Amino acid sequence: MQALAYNTQLFFVALIFLLVSLLISTFKILREYERGVIFMLGRFYRVKGPGLIIVIPLVQQMVRVDLRTVVMDVPTQDVISRDNVSVQVNAVIYFRVIDAQKAIINVEDFLQATSQLAQTTLRSVLGQHELDEMLANRDMLNTDIQSILDSRTDGWGIKVSNVEIKHVDLNETMVRAIARQAEAERIRRAKVIHASGEMEASAKLVEAAQNLKKSPNAILLRYLQTLTEIAGEKNSTILFPLPMDLLKGVLNRVSDQEETPAKKTED
Template identity: 85%
Template structure:
């Protein structure tokens, strides 16, 4: 009799425990950044959350979806640029789920799908550009990749907010070739700058020569200024040009007595 009484008391306790367990399992708590996609007997019903929600066990199922921005690292991809240069490029993408229903129903695993799509898009977009554009126009490439990913993931309920190319790795041969190209470019610019300076200097010298030609005494003043600058260097020997007008005057003065003597010597013969 005691065994039958104990068994009859355990049955209600077990039923009550099951009911309590069933009741507690109905309540779910979703955080502010979470949403619950509810399926009723396998068919989509609604999206619930955040806060306290009720999910009836067995006949209802819930799939949690995180709405926060996901930072995904795109593995390094081997890319051949339009000018046939082989490089390895990796990037990072920022995206988030904006439609939980599409993210769960339209694609099996939206994280893996977005990662694979980012890798293929990175290779296809960078393959259409030359190496110089990859190195110099990263902002433009980031915008192009982001626009393509955002358009293709729209049907999955995903918004791609940003794409950043992190590294463009080159082999040693290409690095040396780029270094030689940069050195040649700097040499070309230096020659152009030097030639431009020579052109400007020649123009100024012509203007200065024209100004000095207008006033004969100006060149003599320039000679005196040059002598003053040379004397400040404490040189033992100073060489300076003399005006041809001054030399002509000296030569003319030396020739005049000889002409007079010739004239006097010719008179007795006449």
């Protein structure tokens, strides 16, 4: 009798423990950013949450889905641009689940699927552009990749909000070539600017010469001003041009004096 009573007590304890375990497993708590996809006997039933929900043990199963934005690094990809330049590019994508039912039912692992799709899309889009466009128009490329990913993951219940290309790595040969190209471009701009300055200066000099031509004394004043500027530098030797107009009178007088004795001798 004692053994029977002991077994009966043990049975009731085990039964109570089982009932408590089932009761505990029946109630689930989902956070604000979580949703529970409920399957009843293997078929989709409904999406529940957040808060306290009831899941019938052995009849219903729940799969948790996080609705927060996921930041995913896209591994470095070897890309050949349209102008046949090999580069290594990596990026980061921001996405979140907006439909928990599609994210669980329509794809096996939406995180892995999104990662693989991002890698292939990155190579495909960048391969259609030249190297200069990759370096200068990153915003346009980010928008193109984001729109393609967003449209292809719509059936998975995923919204791709942003894509950012982080690094475009070039080999040393290409870096040197780009540096030479940039240097040549800067030299070209410097020559163009210098030529433009010479053209503007020549136009001003022509205008100044025309003004000086109207007043002969102005040329003499400008000449004296130049001498004053040179003398102010305290140079031991001063070289300055001598206008031939100032020497015409002296040369004419010398030639007249040479001609006068010659005429006297003939007489």
